[in-house]
Amino acid sequence: MTTNHNAAVIYARLSQRRDDGAADHSPAIERQVALCRQLATDHGLEVTATHVDDGVSAWAATARPGFETLLSDVTVGRARVVLAYAPDRLARNLGDYARLFDAAKRARVVFKFVVGGDVDPRDANQDFMSGVSALVSAHESALKSTRVRAANDQRAAQGRVHRGKRTFGYAANGVDLEPREAEALREVARRILAGDSLRSCARWLNEVGVLTAGGKAWAANTLKYSLLRPTLAGYIVHRGEVIEGVVGEQAAIFTEAEHAQLKAALAxxxxxxxxxxxxxxxxxxxxxxxxxxxxxxxxxxxxxxxxxxxxxxxxxxxxxxxxxxxxxxxxxxxxxxxxxxxxxxxxxxxxxxxxxxxxxxxGEGQRLAARRDEVRAELDDLADAVVSRALTVKQAATISTGLQAELGRLDAALAAADNTGVxxxxxxxxxxxxxxxxxxxxxxxxxxxxxxxxxxxxxxxxxxxxxxxxxxxxxx
Known part of the structure; x- marks a missing residue:
């Protein structure tokens, strides 16, 4: 436990980075830290450590290494004061609030905020008000999640694409084509329909230097799921399903007929x-x-x-x-x-x-093969569902277990089927x-x-x- 009564640690958090990620920390994080340092100077405190979670939500089920290190410092008494921009930068759910404030109460650590004043966990009134503040923050996060989901529903109904990771074949805005990648997909489709394998097409893409949107080499399965994305044919996919009757705003790489033909060939x-x-x-x-x-x-x-x-x-x-x-x-x-x-x-x-x-x-073999293809696509969509918060990690894991079991049964059933595709x-x-x-x-x-x-x-x-x-x- 520290004997320096002026020792202070800073904690700063940002839910989502909006810069390009090139710098170590986003400008918003740097501003939080600078204001906390000024607060330390104003109160004659010595900053001994700074902990940061940059681009990590306090509401999502995501590890926050900066928060956990802060909790450890408070627990062992490495500081007498915790500095943060505002209470909701520390925690936006009652679980984390309880862990941090219980540790602070035992270690006799106080909190100072740039916006929100001081909080001493040993003061019953302040402890209660801080709990209310955390509860309000949690409620605000839930409302925000609901608003975001409603906004995404509206975007999908209007045919507007979901903004997220760049899709191969499209520019960062998700609407305009990336010409070289789009033409590469069309060439791969031509080769698949002419009888080439996914593996040989993946090898060709790697040889000509057309890598995935993330800059990685292609594998057969990755290429297959990229080719089968309904969005490439102008469809809008929301929560894992194609919205019937809605035409997407994005430029189409394949026609609907080409998409159906390619899907049938791969199935x-x-x-x-x-x-x-x-x-x-x-x-x-x-x-x-x-x-x-x-x-x-x-x-x-x-x-x-x-x-x-x-x-x-x-x-x-x-x-x-x-x-x-x-x-x-x-x-x-x-x-x-x-x-x-x-x-x-x-x-x-x-x-x-x-x-x-x-x-x-x-016919039964073809039906099994088509269902196997659907199961694989559903497994691939689970990651997107977790990222978009349509599913929790636990829910996705439960669904994945069921799908993997079904995939095993389908593979076993197809083992005896003559499904040459000739x-x-x-x-x-x-x-x-x-x-x-x-x-x-x-x-x-x-x-x-x-x-x-x-x-x-x-x-x-x-x-x-x-x-x-x-x-x-x-x-x-």
Whole structure:
């Protein structure tokens, strides 16, 4: 306990910063501290410490490190006086008020305010009035919260966007487009509809230097939720729901039809473990790597021989001890043959018809996949609901537990469902060869994985490529 009867500590708090956050403390905090220092000078007090909570509300369920340090100083008697701008800067709820004033009463610490005079917790009348003041402050905070919520309801009904963190694709005002980001989203949408995966699109964005609104690298899930935001199609979302019949003031990146098409494509996309390239690491750069098979049953990998010829080689041949017979084939003629066979079947239209029939039979799987997508979106929206105070942290945690359990059940139910998403790739194809020529490598690999089993067979000796050495078995 301090023996310096003139020792004083300053506490300053600001609920929300309105500057750019570049300085250590906001101008409003600096003004509070300066006025408290002047108060100390006027009363001949020696300021021994200054504690600050900058941009932290006393009403929200948020840790206030400055307040907790102040409480510790008061409890152990490091100061005889606490200086603050006003009583509501110390506490705006009775719980914090009680903790601080009980500690001050035991340690014989008094409070001096720039606005509000002096308070001695040992004085029964002053203690009562301070309690009333804290209660009034708590009531004012509750009223403010109600007013803010009502204002947000009104903004949403008028189609005005919620002001908060910057959304990728939009400027800081939430209304105007950020041209480079908006065009990047459109390009990603085109790639998704052409059959590319979310992971490859996230990798592309990172490679070209178009990072998230927070300046971080993209991940597949982050990109998915960004693409599915209804606000990108001009909708207004309030408290996690789209307001029907209200057109947002923000510029739309996608049309309503494009948004629906993109949502459907992502909902029916294959689960990660059913796609040809689901493993971590470098993505395959050839059509048949990991898909084509050797006569021994092992998959093929791409390699280049001593003459510089690109070929497919059985993975087993890379092992020190290889037993049995294995095959090796030049890569280009094999890939050309596989492409021609698949394109010819696409031209006939029967692949599309069979896929459509399977999709109809798998209606329950599609329903499960759509619900899984909704659950993931709901989990993502929980954070926004907490930030906007539509939900408390405890309420959000309870909801999250239920959603996570449902997500586990949906994933288990989908594990046995055939949900390849291939129909989304080729449902409208009328010129198979043209589609194959223009499709991305990942889209081609998806089609090969879903439609055929390619086995490289032994070949008779002799010059030239022999098509009969490539076995193509249809899966549908």
């Amino acid at each position: 029916t996309r294959a689960r990660p473990d059913s796609r040809p390239n689901h493993r971590r690491g470098r993505a395959p750069s050839t059509l048949g790597t990991g898909l084509y098979r050797c006569i021994c049953g092992e998959t093929m990998t791409a390699s280049r021989d001593k003459q510089g010829v690109d070929a497919y080689r059985c993975r087993a041949t890379l092992l020190p001890k290889r037993e049995g017979k294995h095959t090796t084939r030049r890569r280009e003629p094999v890939d050309d043959l596989v492409g021609m066979v698949i394109a010819a079947r696409l031209d006939s239209g029967d692949v599309q018809r069979l896929l459509a029939a399977q999709a109809n039979d798998a 129909l989304e790739l080729v449902g409208g194809v009328v010129d198979g060869q043209a589609w194959w020529n223009e499709a991305s490598l990942e889209a081609r690999r998806t089609l090969v994985s879903a439609l055929v089993t390619v086995t490289l067979l032994p070949s008779k000796r002799g010059p030239g490529f022999k098509p009969e050495s490539v076995g193509i078995e249809w899966k549908i």
